[in-house]
Amino acid sequence: KAGVTQTPRYLIKTRGQQVTLSCSPISGHRSVSWYQQTPGQGLQFLFEYFSETQRNKGNFPGRFSGRQFSNSRSEMNVSTLELGDSALYLCASSSLLGGATEAFFGQGTRLTVV
């Protein structure tokens, strides 16, 4: 069974630009969550999508948005990039069947804003 796939693995963007990151969950998993990881703030929850609907949202500004498609693939978008958005962005998928909530993570997208 293929794992969670995130693309691209690395990105360099300029302040003010926007970026879109992609995540393909494990086949059959309907929940996709996004996290931002930085040395100073640790792992912070961005949002969770389930069956194309955003179910939970973390405490991030509106510049951070996401969506989920009917095949459960998800994208997250960051507009008007700031230097502080430099981070490892991790996507995780969960089946949620039978209450199983453990998350399976992708390898992440390393975003550098210059």
Place this chain on the structure above:
Amino acid sequence: AQSVTQPDIHITVSEGASLELRCNYSYGATPYLFWYVQSPGQGLQLLLKYFSGDTLVQGIKGFEAEFKRSQSSFNLRKPSVHWSDAAEYFCAVGVSGAGKSTFGDGTTLTVKP
């Protein structure tokens, strides 16, 4: 709201020695608890999980963890550490029926030869 505290930012142990990483959580109901490991530049790998039942859970790579409700703890243990265990370890608490988890700040493990 749930929260997770990992009191030790950095731990150094000698190869072959035993290991215990501490985790304390705050959650109103019965928690779903996890330990993950992360190697540099990589995603997180699930080591073990606790949902209910036996409070001592076994995971991969020889790790185990014990859930103690009275102490709100879920400490990770390994009887004999290998050099390849050097990594960052995260404790997390989950919510029933949701993919969202709250993570601790992590503990970095260094293994001395």
